[in-house]
Amino acid sequence: xxxxxxxxxxxxxxxxxxxxxxxxxxxxxxxxxxxxxxxxxxxxxxxxxxxxxxxxxxxxxxxxxxxxxxxxxxxxxxxxxxxxxxxxxxxxxxxxxxxxxxxxxxxxxxxxxxxxxxxxxxxxxxxxxxxxxxxxxxxxxxxxxxxxxxxxxxxxxxxxxxxxxxxxxxxxxxxxxxxxxxxxxxxxxxxxxxxxxxxxxxxxxxxxxxxxxxxxxxxxxxxxxxxxxxxxxxxxxxxxxxxxxxxxxxxxxxxxxxxxxxxxxxxxxxxxxxxxxxxxxxxxxxxxxxxxxxxxxxxxxxxxxxxxxxxxxxxxxxxxxxxxxxxxxxxxxxxx
Ligand code: TYM
Numbered sequence: 001x002x003x004x005x006x007x008x009x010x011x012x013x014x015x016x017x018x019x020x021x022x023x024x025x026x027x028x029x030x031x032x033x034x035x036x037x038x039x040x041x042x043x044x045x046x047x048x049x050x051x052x053x054x055x056x057x058x059x060x061x062x063x064x065x066x067x068x069x070x071x072x073x074x075x076x077x078x079x080x081x082x083x084x085x086x087x088x089x090x091x092x093x094x095x096x097x098x099x100x101x102x103x104x105x106x107x108x109x110x111x112x113x114x115x116x117x118x119x120x121x122x123x124x125x126x127x128x129x130x131x132x133x134x135x136x137x138x139x140x141x142x143x144x145x146x147x148x149x150x151x152x153x154x155x156x157x158x159x160x161x162x163x164x165x166x167x168x169x170x171x172x173x174x175x176x177x178x179x180x181x182x183x184x185x186x187x188x189x190x191x192x193x194x195x196x197x198x199x200x201x202x203x204x205x206x207x208x209x210x211x212x213x214x215x216x217x218x219x220x221x222x223x224x225x226x227x228x229x230x231x232x233x234x235x236x237x238x239x240x241x242x243x244x245x246x247x248x249x250x251x252x253x254x255x256x257x258x259x260x261x262x263x264x265x266x267x268x269x270x271x272x273x274x275x276x277x278x279x280x281x282x283x284x285x286x287x288x289x290x291x292x293x294x295x296x297x298x299x300x301x302x303x304x305x306x307x308x309x310x311x312x313x314x315x316x317x318x319x320x321x322x323x324x325x326x327x328x329x330x331x332x333x334x335x336x
Contacts, residue, residue, distance in 0.1 A: 004029050005141035005177075007040040007082070007132075010059035011051065014066050016209040016283070017188035017198035019290075020254040021147030025183055027071040029145060037077040038139055038315060039067060041308070044082045044089060044131060048124040049113065062294070064304045066211055069293035078318075080311030082135065087319035091134035092127075094326060098164050099130045103156055109149070133157035137164075137174045138319040145180040148187035149197055154179040168329045185254035191225040194243025215288055219280040222248075227272040234268040236260055248272075248279060255282045 006026060008018060030037045041063045046056060060081050067079055082088045104110070107129055114121035124131075132153050136144055137160070144154055154177065161174035190196040190207040198208045209218055226244045233239060239246040239260075246260075249267075252275075253260045267275050297304060327334060 002035050002143050003139060003141045004035055004037045004143050004145060004180075005040070005136050005139050006038075006145050007042040007045070007135055008063050008067075009042050009046050010056065010063045010081075011046050011049070012059065012200045013210040013212045014063065015188075015198050015200055015211070016251065016287075017147065017185075018200075019066075019070065019211060019287075020183070020185035020188055020251065022145065023066060023070040023072075024254070025145045025180070026067070026077075029143075029180075030072060030077045035143075038141065038318075039072060039077055039079050040135060040315075041067075041079075041081040042132075042135065044092070045128060048122055048128050060308075061298060061301050061304050064308055065294040065297040066290075068297055068304075068307070069290045074307045074311060078311045078314045080308050080315050084308065084312035085138075085315045085319055087138040087316070087323045088131065088135055090323055091138045091319075091326060092131040094164075094330060095134045095137070095160050096127050096130040098160050098167065099127075099133070099156070103159060104129065106152075107156070108152060129153045129156045130160065133160040136177045137161055138322060139315070140175055140322060141177055142175050143178045143180050148181050151179060151181060170329055173325075173329065183254060184258070184260055185250045188251060188254075189243060189247040191221055191247075193226065194245075194247050209283065209287070211287065211291060211294065213287075214291070215284045218283050218287065219277075222276050222280040222283060225276070227276075229271075231269050231271045232264060232267045232275060234264060236264070238264075245272075248275065252279050252282060255279075255286045 006022060008014070008022060026037065026039055029035055041060050043056065043060055046059070064079065072079055104126060110126055110128070113125060133156065136157055146154065158176045161176050165171055165173045188198045190198050190202060192204055192207040200208070202208060206221055206224060209221055213221070225248065227248065228242055228245060230242070230245070232245065232249070239249065249260050249263050253263045
């Protein structure tokens with residue numbers, strides 16, 4: 001059976017981009033019979049950039065609450081935080097010995113996150129993609145739903161899996177994981193600049209919708225979103241060269257479970273003065289119950305912590321025997 005694995009970093013409030021590109025699709029896959037689904041909160045990845053310890057702990061719970069409020073069900077999916085399952089760190093080390101520096105040097109996310117002072121970046125930030133490969137391979141996951149921005153990391157994970165299989169002469173030891181990048185919003189863009197990704201780290205809060213925003217804030221951000229003066233076209237081709245318009249149509253489609261074509265069929269000929277209030281309505285209708293449920297869950301962290309602990313045990317039960325095989329293949333002596 002296909003085994004799905006994906007992860008989200010607990011670094012600050014999640015955005016509509018995280019929700020439409022990842023969480024909403026995690027739920028669709030969970031509810032797809034015949035798929036085993038494993039969803040991780042990647043706290044080991046989070047500390048590649050400095051995190052205040054108490055904020056980190058809260059952020060882990062907040063992502064767990066977002067998972068559950070989005071519809072992930074701990075009875076159907078394994079939900080846990082990465083640091084509670086030691087296979088991630090262990091296989092991460094093996095993967096960092098398989099990956100080549102030349103491959104890591106091509107990673108654009110490192111360049112973006114390290115900024116101008118790459119010498120001051122942590123070693124972990126550089127090795128980040130090797131740990132990400134380990135996350136997936138520790139479960140022999142076959143499919144990985146992510147947003148478009150993770151495509152390069154997933155290609156690297158496939159290269160690491162293939163090199164391990166080849167170096168140790170164990171063909172098919174690790175399946176090459178398939179990226180699943182799709183849906184109507186694989187890349188949600190900034191509300192202020194349709195050529196930039198919507199991101200938690202953008203200095204302008206007006207550039208993004210956070211899952212913690214209230215209805216008035218969501219409506220205000222959509223009202224002030226950058227657009228152009230043209231009416232909406234009849235076809236997708238008519239959105240070419242109009243990145244902001246393309247983005248808002250994609251968001252509407254994803255929120256209302258339609259294709260961008262269907263959205264255009266409804267709004268063709270109308271301007272953004274008409275479209276934006278409808279988009280704000282759709283966003284609030286979709287996100288308000290989610291935010292309320294997140295807040296309810298966060299009021300009792302003990303329940304969240306219990307879900308994560310239970311998920312970690314189940315994840316560990318899958319990864320432990322695979323790690324024993326890995327250590328054996330690599331040639332480690334095991335005598336206890
Ligand atoms: P992270 O925490 O940056 O983002 C979590 C998920 O949200 C998606 N995403 C978006 N999708 C559409 N539009 C956007 N503007 C947008 N912004 C974020 C991301 O693509 C991602 O799917 N390295 C990963 C976490 C990770 C992981 C893994 C993922 C660690 N190990 C193993 C899959 C498998 C990350 O930083 O995601």
